[in-house]
Amino acid sequence: MIILPAIDIKGGHCVRLYQGDFGTAEKVADSPYTTAASFKEAGAEWIHMVDLDGAKEAKRINQEIFVKVARESGLKVEVGGGIRTMEAVEYYLERGVSRVILGSAAVKDPAFVKEAVHACGERIAVGIDAKNGRVSCDGWLDDSDVDYIELAKRMEQVGVRCIIYTDISKDGTLAGPNLEQLDRINRAVSCDIIASGGISGIEDIRATRSLGLYGTICGKALYAGKLDLREAIETAKEGTSC
Template identity: 50%
Template sequence: MIIFPAIDLRGGNCVRLKQGKFQDENIYSKNPVEIAKKWEEQGAKYIHVVDLDGALEGVSKNSHVIKEIIKATNIPVQLGGGIRKIKDIENVLSYGVSRVILGTSAVKIDGFVEEALKTFGEKIAVSIDAKKGYVAVDGWTKTSDIKAIDFAKKLEGLGLKTLIYTDIAKDGMLLGPNFKELKELKENINIDLIASGGISKKEDVEKLSTLGLYGAIIGKALYTGDIALEEL
């Protein structure tokens, strides 16, 4: 199972939010590039970057930082946040991003995922952010009436190879992941599944690995020191 250290960008800083609430922000570093280098030094094989400004406003304000992270490290970077047009995908791939994560756009824009998958194939991942089993959109501020598991099956049918599943209620709370929903998803779809949200201790990671997941994204617990990346 690949461990993805998360770098969430807002206003050029490395931050963490609680349950995706923009008013509940902690700035962990004003130098995200140094953080990326640190995770690589500690053995990370892949970095997960989220452009929070992009997620909220649909426009990236952190492209310079993302380019710097890619330049300063030798491991692949996957990026999500505010990618809502084919042109946006082309843009971030031109920075050297290895995999592009679609979120809100995958739910709201008809035909967008199909077009993205046809054009860019395995370079596309989709992030399902869920609240009580339903898909949330617009930087997690709204919940749709689409069931996460149904949406995941639909995406698999379109040819998606990588799916990220975040339980919003758990995110940034250090309360442990939603093992029940992750297990159910894993049993119902046959694509690479990455868990995100609430991973707070080494035991969580061990338990996730028994589910046969492709990866786990860890954010806050790395910044608070509750999990040591090198140890994992």
């Protein structure tokens, strides 16, 4: 299993949210560049980055930050937030970003997801964010009636190979991930599943690893000093070939 430390950007700053509420944005680091460098120093190979402004406005907002991190950090970068067109996909992939995450488009424009996967293959991931098992869109501001498992199966059918699953009620809470839902989605589809939301410490890393997931995203626990990234990376690799 791989560990993906997270940097969320709002207004050009590194922030964390509580349960996806933009009004709870808290600055957690001075610079995305020095933060990325510290993740690299700790042994990370990937970094998960989200354009929160982009997710809300449905367009690229903080793209220069993500491109610079991809270019200078030595990390593989996956980016999500506001990516709704092939132009946006190509913008990132042509500038060194390793994987682009499509979120709201999975619900609102599945034909676009299919087009992106056909053109870019495994460099496309889909983010499925849910409340009570129902998918939310547009920076978690718009709830749908789509079941998260149903959406995962649709995405599998159009060729998506990687899904990032977030239980919004867990995100930023340090309350532990939703292991039941993660296990369900991992069993329901053949896609690689990345867990997101609620990681509070090393025991949660062991728990997600035990489910056989592809990866786990760590955010607030790192910034709050409750999880050591180097230990998390070493623990995630135990008993696996990843």
